[in-house]
Amino acid sequence: MILVAGGSGFVGSATVRALVAAGEPVGVMTAHLERSRRRIERLGARVVEGDVQRPQTLPAAVRDTDVVVQTLAFPTFPVEKPSKGYTFDEFERLGTERLVAAAARAGARRYVYCSGVGADARAQASRFRAKAAGERAVSGSGIAECCVIRPSWVYGPEDRALNRFISIARRAPLLPVVGSGDQRLQPVFIDDVGRAFASAAAVGGPTGTFEIGGPDVLTMNEILATAMDVMGKRVRFAHVPPWTVAAAGFPAQYLPAPPISPGVVEFLTSDALADTGPLLRAFPALQLTPLREGLETYLAPGVGR
Numbered sequence: 475m476i477l478v479a480g481g482s483g484f485v486g487s488a489t490v491r492a493l494v495a496a497g498e499p500v501g502v503m504t505a506h507l508e509r510s511r512r513r514i515e516r517l518g519a520r521v522v523e524g525d526v527q528r529p530q531t532l533p534a535a536v537r538d539t540d541v542v543v544q545t546l547a548f549p550t551f552p553v554e555k556p557s558k559g560y561t562f563d564e565f566e567r568l569g570t571e572r573l574v575a576a577a578a579r580a581g582a583r584r585y586v587y588c589s590g591v592g593a594d595a596r597a598q599a600s601r602f603r604a605k606a607a608g609e610r611a612v613s614g615s616g617i618a619e620c621c622v623i624r625p626s627w628v629y630g631p632e633d634r635a636l637n638r639f640i641s642i643a644r645r646a647p648l649l650p651v652v653g654s655g656d657q658r659l660q661p662v663f664i665d666d667v668g669r670a671f672a673s674a675a676a677v678g679g680p681t682g683t684f685e686i687g688g689p690d691v692l693t694m695n696e697i698l699a700t701a702m703d704v705m706g707k708r709v710r711f712a713h714v715p716p717w718t719v720a721a722a723g724f725p726a727q728y729l730p731a732p733p734i735s736p737g738v739v740e741f742l743t744s745d746a747l748a749d750t751g752p753l754l755r756a757f758p759a760l761q762l763t764p765l766r767e768g769l770e771t772y773l774a775p776g777v778g779r
Contacts, residue, residue, distance in 0.1 A: 476675050477522060477539040479503040479573060480546035482510040484632050485588055485625070487517060488668025489543055489675075494518040496672060503535050526569030527559055532576035541675050542577045544570065545588040551634065552601070552741050566604035567611070574615040584619040586674045587612045591626045591660075591685055591748050599740055609683070619681050621674045626687030626748040629765075630664030631772045635742075639698055640705070640773070649702075649709045653716045653743040655695035660687030660748050663768035666760070673757045680756035687748030689762045697765065704769045716743055 476493055480486040481502030493500045494517060502517070504510040505525035514521045524535030526546060536542060546569060548560035555561075574585055593605035605624075612620050629636045643649050670686050673679065692700070695711065702709055754760060771777065 475499045475501055475520075475539050476541045476543060477501045477503055477536060478519070478543045478545060479524065479526075479535075480544065480588075481517070481519060482513050483545060483547050484630070484634070484664065485547075485628065485667055485671070486543075486545035487513070487632075488630070488664045489545060489671040490514075490517045490519050490668075492665075492668040492672035493675065498672075498675075501539070505531075524573075526565060526572050529572045529576070532573055533580065536573075536577045536580040536582060539577065539580060539582055540677060541584040541586070542573070542582050543586040543588075543671055543675050544573060545671065546573075554600075562601040562604035563607075566601070567607035570608035571611045574611050574617070578615045578617050582617055584621070584675065584677050584679075585612055585615065585617045586621045586623065586671060588671065589622050589624045589683075591624045591687065591746050592744070593624060599744075601741070619677065619679070621679070621681050622683040623670060623674055623753075624683065624685045624748065625667055626660040626662050626685070627746045628664055628667055629661050629768065633664065636661075636697070636701065640701060643702060643705065643707050643709050647709055648712050649698065650712050650714050651694065651698065652714055654713060655698070655711065656693050657743055658691055658693060658745045658747055659697060660691055660746060660750075661697055661765050661768075662686055662688040662748070663763040663765075665768075666762050670753065670757065670760055673760060682752075682756070684753040684756060685748035685750060686753050687746070687750055687762075688765060688768075689750075690765045691747065692765065700766055701769055701773060704766060704773045706775050 481490045500519040501522040502514045502519045503522045503524040511521050522535050524531045548565045550560045589605045592602045594602050595606040
């Protein structure tokens with residue numbers, strides 16, 4: 475069986491859909507059984523209880539599992555909530571250490587980890603340091619086959635980034651953009667990411683670290699302009715100084731469901747570029763969708779998804 479940890483989330487559910495479509499038996503590990511059960515079952519997968527914040531639940535979760543695909547994210551991602559343990563360090567470093575150790579003890583043959591472009595132990599941002607620590611935990615686990623995939627800026631019908639702009643644009647003629655909007659991104663369509671992780675889950679497949687991004691290198695301004703054009707919307711951009719958003723995010727981070735925090739400002743204004751050459755050589759059947767083509771599948775007028 476292939477166990478997808480975090481398989482009810484954004485990247486995880488796309489991975490599960492691709493695996494189920496390929497006829498693979500899939501279990502989805504979730505810490506929230508009742509909240510996630512219907513969604514997981516609709517994906518065609520088996521519900522498996524497991525929580526990286528409760529290590530005692532993990533041995534049973536990984537029992538009889540050949541492959542573990544980890545696509546975990548904490549509930550308030552990307553806004554950290556330390557009071558509940560919802561931090562990058564808790565999930566990406568400690569959570570990975572706990573889960574990969576349990577998988578190794580259970581005899582898993584392959585482990586696939588969702589990291590991120592920019593993962594670096596020396597990075598200033600905590601999320602990149604935590605991702606790098608997760609990568610080290612996987613590579614040092616003793617599991618025979620390990621594969622790390624680092625996505626760039628992932629978009630799709632359920633993303634938590636582009637869809638915030640889309641929601642505003644549906645209601646208002648003015649679209650706030652944090653900073654200059656000149657950061658360079660490689661937006662990658664969620665369906666492509668799901669297929670990449672599903673391909674990486676094959677026992678005997680490529681091992682190593684691979685980056686995935688879309689075929690277009692665009693600024694945030696260009697991405698938003700493309701989305702507005704696909705939607706048939708005319709809006710003006712209002713560029714907001716990052717410090718004002720960081721200031722507003724300071725008190726907001728203490729809300730029960732924080733929409734923003736000071737740390738997210740850097741997340742919103744940084745470059746996110748991927749070297750996709752190694753990925754496409756390792757997985758030659760994988761094709762990457764241009765931004766406009768991906769957006770048209772769910773944002774074009776009259777299109778439902």
